[in-house]
Amino acid sequence: MGIFDTVTDVMEGSTQRAPGNAGDDGSEGSYWCDDCGVRVRDVDVDAEGLDRDADGTPECPDCGESMRFERASGTGCAC
16 A cells, blocks of 8 residues: 555645754744735844834835744644
8 A cells, every 4th residue: 555655644744744853943933924924934034134113023024014923833833
């Protein structure tokens, strides 16, 4: 049943498992723009030179709106 096992593994891996070793670069999540759907990992905010609003929250590089922080957690996380 080689092909069946392969298909099953692919289907499970796409939504139910986090990567085995994502590394430890200090990331705690990502900033998300609700208006245009842009996502920037928290460790990349300063590297990309994003502007920040009065509260220190990064502004979206596409539309300029404040971004919302999403903490990385569990499986299926977009982070």
